[in-house]
Amino acid sequence: MTALTAQDVGVTLLERQVVDGVSLSVPAGTWLTLVGPNGAGKSTLLRAVSGAVAHSGTIAFDGVEVARLRSRERARLVAVVPQDPTRPEGMTVLDYVLLGRTPYIPYLGTESAEDLAMAGELLDTLELRSLSHRLVTELSGGEFQRSVLARALSQQAPVLLLDEPTSSLDLGHAQQVLELVDELRASRGLTVVSALHDLTTAGQFADHLVLLADGRVVAQGSAQEVLTEELISAHYGARVRVLTDPQGGVVVVPLRPGRSVREIGGVA
Numbered sequence: 001m002t003a004l005t006a007q008d009v010g011v012t013l014l015e016r017q018v019v020d021g022v023s024l025s026v027p028a029g030t031w032l033t034l035v036g037p038n039g040a041g042k043s044t045l046l047r048a049v050s051g052a053v054a055h056s057g058t059i060a061f062d063g064v065e066v067a068r069l070r071s072r073e074r075a076r077l078v079a080v081v082p083q084d085p086t087r088p089e090g091m092t093v094l095d096y097v098l099l100g101r102t103p104y105i106p107y108l109g110t111e112s113a114e115d116l117a118m119a120g121e122l123l124d125t126l127e128l129r130s131l132s133h134r135l136v137t138e139l140s141g142g143e144f145q146r147s148v149l150a151r152a153l154s155q156q157a158p159v160l161l162l163d164e165p166t167s168s169l170d171l172g173h174a175q176q177v178l179e180l181v182d183e184l185r186a187s188r189g190l191t192v193v194s195a196l197h198d199l200t201t202a203g204q205f206a207d208h209l210v211l212l213a214d215g216r217v218v219a220q221g222s223a224q225e226v227l228t229e230e231l232i233s234a235h236y237g238a239r240v241r242v243l244t245d246p247q248g249g250v251v252v253v254p255l256r257p258g259r260s261v262r263e264i265g266g267v268a
């Protein structure tokens with residue numbers, strides 16, 4: 001179990017400050033989701049947390065600063081599902097998933113039976129077994145996205161960063177993938193930080209939401225606190241109705257100008 005803290009984090013890209021003074025605390029075994037409009041800095045903040053981009057301020061895992069970790073140490077600690085990963089030419093799904101085992105394979109060594117068993121288990125869980133010998137360049141967007149998640153999970157890192165992990169998935173696979181992550185969070189104490197555009201889904205899965213705009217934290221708290229009509233209108237320029245479902249979740253419904261939720265068949 002690993003906790004994550006960020007203190008006064010800033011990232012400057014092309015002389016522009018795209019993440020500015022962000023402080024967060026993610027207790028071990030909890031799920032924090034970043035929401036915010038396009039260009040708010042969600043991906044850049046996740047990249048800073050994974051050590052992929054230089055930052056000011058402090059990002060630490062159980063008090064150990066990410067900037068001090070060697071890449072192999074970092075890979076054992078943090079697994080990443082990037083927003084737009086490249087598809088390596090000539091690589092099968094199985095070999096792609098096995099890439100996640102690299103931090104555990106000795107230099108010049110090959111994967112063990114245990115590595116292969118773990119990859120196989122993930123291929124089954126993510127319904128990829130029948131595709132295991134297919135090239136990753138020959139998968140649909142959703143099949144590849146599930147392969148990327150399988151690769152990240154095979155890393156067995158205590159911290160998982162997910163950047164729009166369901167953007168290419170149909171509703172059923174999106175639910176399946178997020179439930180799987182939540183199950184691993186509960187059973188293995190995985191600490192999860194994700195960026196999600198679907199606000200209803202964000203509220204359903206996260207313990208804590210952080211709304212970013214122009215690189216800064218403009219609101220944080222529970223789904224009820226962050227997913228308000230006022231905040232969504234102010235920062236997304238969107239007209240929405242926020243409803244409470246009977247089980248206590250928050251449902252964000254986009255509205256068309258001049259039409260009420262009742263007119264579109266919802267519960268006013």
Ligand SMILES: Nc1ncnc2c1ncn2[C@@H]1O[C@H](COP(=O)(O)OP(=O)(O)OP(=O)(O)O)[C@@H](O)[C@H]1O
Pocket residue numbers: 013014018036037038039040041042043044045
């Ligand atoms: N490599 C880069 N070089 C320069 N500017 C960048 C780079 N990557 C991102 N940016 C800029 O940084 C800002 C934040 O981008 P980022 O991708 O972090 O936003 P985001 O919240 O993830 O957006 P989206 O919802 O569109 O994915 C944007 O203005 C973007 O144009």
